[in-house]
Amino acid sequence: MSPAGPDFQSHGPVQGNNVLQGLTTGDNTIINFRESGKGGTPQNEREACLRTLGFLEINSREQDISAPVEQTCDWLFDTLEFKTWRNRTYLASNNGVLCIKGKPGAGKSTLMKHMLEHCENAFPDDMIIAYFFNARGSTLEKSPLGMLRSIAFQLVKKDDTPFKQFLIKFQDKNITSQGREWEWQPRELKAFITSVIKRWKSKPLLLFVDALDECNEAEMQDVVDFLESLSIDASQPGTTLRLCLSRRHHPPLRIAKCLELIVEDNEDHRKDIATYVRAKLAKRDAKIEAEIQRKAQGIFMWVVLVVRLLNKAAFKVRGKKKAMQDALEKIPGELEEVFRIMFKENDEDMPETVLMLQWVLFARQSLTPEKLYAAVEAGDTGLCQSSDIDCDSIQQSIEHISKGLIEIRRPYGDITTVQFIHLSVKDFLLRNKRLQTLDQTLEPDPVTASHRRLWACCWSHIRQVSSTSSTQHITYSTMPKKPYMKEPLDKQTLKSKGGCETVAAGSNG
Known part of the structure; x- marks a missing residue:
């Protein structure tokens, strides 16, 4: 497994009395350390320790999932599979693992969240830990590292015994780092979590991991192997781990022993x-x-x-x-055919629709609604004409132009970002030449063509707002700030990921 991507930083010890440090995702600071005490030691070492594990979107995907319609989903608790899993019977054949499988869009995540909330109410004395992968989210939300940090975070936050074990590792890290920035590596977190699970005796432990298929594809099986190893360790006498996973039928993942519940067949x-x-x-x-x-x-x-x-x-x-x-x-x-029908509506908006889809598909960072609206309005000219527009109008515009397939989410605090309403929308656009069907100028390679277009949009915007001959002189203060935008459109937050992602200076543009 790979460490966090370049848009994530995990800071180690606080130096001196005048530094506030924290975790950042992109340009967003999560929580700052308190001011240092004497000798550079944080006043609250417990919080400082937890902050090396936490990240902004740690609960975002779970919070994104809407509650089911009243009087739905409760059937799950009457199934033989759930009862067997709940009672930890026939462990030799299932290792205490329940796998909820289904086609894209069947409602697996809704069931997982409903099951999680049910268990929190039904088993208030149990240790319950959950992680929801999110392929539409930040680097950490879809990475094994994000899952490992979240599991470790919940373990040490909810129980003093694993916290004491982890605090020693945190203190050692601070000492050996000699003041340099550092972050936890997957192998360290795996070893810690495995150690805790093997020794866990105090109370029943429930671990939920949703949407395994939304993890980085090259690392899916590694995640499954790790979780399966936990279930094998926990199948020993005296250990009471129950593990619940959800995933699509494809790609195939190897799990030797588990109970399976197929959603769409029920x-x-x-x-x-x-x-x-x-x-x-x-x-x-x-x-x-x-x-x-x-x-x-x-x-x-x-x-x-x-x-x-x-x-x-x-x-x-x-x-x-x-x-x-x-x-x-x-x-x-077929779900994908419904998407096709939706894109046929209001064909006169198609150029804007394609550009909006390109931004959400390929922008390096999650965009705010304001930035997406401004980027689409600016288009290839790089010039945003609207000077006054309210948030409701922006939301309505995004819904209209995207045919209702892009939604606004609130991943943390008052921050809002945009994403596709479901991962299957992204799958639809990137498979079977669907994107270039909407815009034939993207042939023959729509991904590369999209990167080039977004790069050109950024460059046009930079040239529009600066009279200098070199982009090196463009600063935050020279960027235009519309009343409805918290930040300007800038080359850092709007450049696309992969492909043409470096904005050249001066005549090299």
Whole structure:
């Protein structure tokens, strides 16, 4: 496993009395150390220790997941698989591991969060730890290192015994680093977590890891192997670890012993779909509801999008039922085909739509709604015309231009960023030449062409806002700041990842 990417820094000891240091992701500081006490030792060593593990988005994905519609998802707790896992029976055949599997968009993450909350209420005395991978998030959110730091963080925060073990390692790190910046390496965190699990006797331990398929692909099996090794260690007498994982059917991952629950095959899950449709469809109709349930094939995301399309069709005309029936007949049963239909709407907006998709697909850092709006409006000219626009209008514009496939998330505090509504949207755009189908100028290599376009947009913007002949003289103060933007569009936050990512100076642009 690789350490954190270049946009992440984990600082070690605080030096002197005049330095405040913390963890940063990109240009966002997470939590600052308190001012140093005598000898450079933090006043609260426990908090300083925890900060070397924590990161801004540590709980973001879990918080992003919406609560299920009332009276749905509870069927999970009546399944044989859940009861076997809960009671730790037949350990020789499952090692206390429950794997929730399903197709993209089936609703696995919603089930995982619901199960987590159920266990927190049902087993208040247990140690419960959870990590939700997020392929649409920051570097750490989709990396094994992020998972390891989160698990270690929760262990040492919730129980004094592992904290005392970890504090010794933290103190040793501070001493051996000799004042240099440092960060925890995956092998160190693996060894610590394994040691804690092997010795764990005090109370039952539940570990939830959601969306294994959203981890960096080259490292998925390594994550599974590590988690499986924990389950094997915990299957010994006296240890009470229960491990719950979720993932797609593909890519295939090796887990020798586990209980498996296939979401889309469960009849009660299909009943949940019917409950959702009744709650959200603009006009109740038994035939339409039954047809939606039949065509959905257990894919909740398909249902969410189709209900939205049917409600839109009903809103346009007075004969609501007939309009919905006609629209439903034309909608295919595959999720990716629904995306294709959505992109066919309002073709006159397609140039802006493609540019917005490119920014969300390829920007190095997660963009705020304001930056995405300004970048799309500026377009290839680099000049943003709007001088006054409120947040609601920005949100409506993003929803309209993206065909409802980009959402605004609040990963931490008051910070908002944009992302696709589901990982399957990204999959759709990058597979089967879908992106270049929307814009044929991206042929034959849409990824490289997109990087070049975003690079050109940034360069045009820099040239528009500076009269100097060299970009080296451009500073924060020379960038234009619109009233609705907290930060200007700058080359650091808007340059694309990979490809043409360095803005040349002077005539080299």
